[in-house]
Amino acid sequence: MSALVDVRAASKVFRQPATLVERIGSAFGVCELPRPVHAVDDVSLEIRNGEVLGLVGESGCGKSTLGRMIAGILPPSAGSALFDGMPLLAGAGRPVKSTTRVQMIFQDPFASLDPRMRVGDIIAEGPVAHGLVSKSASAADVSRWLSTVGLDPQVADRYPHQFSGGQRQRIAIARALAMRPDMLVCDEPVASLDVSIQAQIVNLFLKLRRDLGLTMLFISHDLGVVRHVSDRIAIMYLGRIVEIGTARSVFERPRHPYTRALLDSVPRLRIDDRVEVDFRPIRGELPSPLDPPAGCHFHMRCPHANEACAVQRPTLLHVEGREVACLRATELDLSGEAPP
Amino acid sequence: MTALLEVRDLATHFATRTGVVRAVDGVTLSLAPGEIIGLVGESGSGKSVTGFSILGLVDPPGRIVRGSVRFEGRELVGLPHGELRSLRGRRIAMVFQDPSATLNPVLTILDQMRLALEAHERIGKAAARARAAEILTRVGIPDAGRRLDSYPHQLSGGMRQRVAIAIALLNRPALVVCDEPTTALDVSIQAQILAEMKSLARESGTALIWISHDLSTVSALASRILVMYAGRVVEEGTVGDVLSAPRHPYTRGLLDSLPSLATPGQDLRQIPGAMPSLSDPPPGCAFAPRCAHAVDACTAMPDLVGAGGRGVRCHRPLGDAP
Incomplete structure (x- = not known):
């Protein structure tokens, strides 16, 4: 399988421009200039044609920013994000033609659908504007995509507010599919849905993948959902990928202490009254991305950190069939209790 | 052991322009001192409104239309406003989902905690500060003395929720109703808070009603669980x-929907359809239209039957001989 997406040493830095007062103040040493946020810090990864890559991390780790760079919505500050060998954004952040081959699904279908447009117009707008479908053929096209996502084609002349959360997410998926993408970037697509509806949408993604052969980047903080849909999984922590490998290897034999700790944090379903749940939380809090610690970003919360971890930045190394960014990856035994 | 809380046939309805929404429609539950129960359900199941109703926090157009809430031997439904206020925050407290919406952004942590103390007792400034610092330390806030002078926006989401929990625990209540308190938090912070809540409840003998849509967190914390659907308890028992x-097909369906119990890559066993509208529920069992086992009899409302705290509201419960 060849790489469809090739992210090379990409970084994204957000800078808030200093106001006049801040500039004058900082010249006199009475206030600080706004600090840049390194949302994504020198990340390289490949997504192969036809695979589902899960991207996992806690709030503020940069997973959505990385997803938006791969979708061609945000230009990288340094490095590059190539789609099928081509940059997604030409200079000055202008999208190039190939952008339509990647489509995005967002978390909140209440915010991502225009409340004043009919469902049919929402779905038809993109393909008609890009000349993928003629205006006269667009009604049939809308029906086709609505039935693909499991909605009655009759609903095309309704408005988004007439639908439940799960149905709206189906509409958002139909809108993305109508662009005939090769790839979907799904940013927490089931996070706002109830458990029973979540299962319906997860099944829809599995079906789309089987029927249409779509490549997907599936971003989520829900480890159970990501494990279920992904072939490979990347774990992010404060702007960097700390571990990437097949879903099975990462979940069953994590080699990065953060991955291990994250897996241990998820409460497991207790079905035996005699068993007590043993919480094993990660100590401390996520450091501020404005001022990340030196060396390995995780060293302050890591039970295995030594002096070198506080100064030396670990790079991704191949260990046991996956890549891990930990200075002690080869010597640590993180086996312990395997998650179910 | 006598019950700390006894809720009987509680019904809370909302009169809206489009009709009466039966958000809670006949909930019965009881709670022993120090016990932790989980109230589980999806959006619109009535689990939060049940919690609000216990504290008498339902605002118009919502109204408790029938039933009783007995707490420490006193009937709370119909209790005068002033008497309810003196109970709330002292004997019963509540922790909400979103701490940035429940903490006052223009008061320091100390000021908010002092207000909660002064509402119920005469307490000096120094004593209030000491009590506040002590309880913040107990909920796992490092450097609590200094944190007291912070404003909510200076704290992380996890720290804000700890402050909200600390305020709930300030007056050593007998019962804390927690409405999805860890849903907005990251998993690593959620695990910290769950671990702390469990030991806090055990140490202080506080009973908890833990309201959540997440079966796993409830199973980890509670000893008993009540599953709600469309305003009613459909199943209850030990975790x-x-x-x-x-025994209820809905509970089975919820469990089958969990990816953590399925084989990766295989279709999840989904529950078809969606929760019915609560202003126009189907006759009889509200789950029947989505249920694979429904028969004609399901158009009549089943009773919650069972003994010893194990109950199911279903005409054809799973596990019965056909």
């Missing part, structure tokens, strides 16, 4: 009984 051998 082990309900989750290892569910």
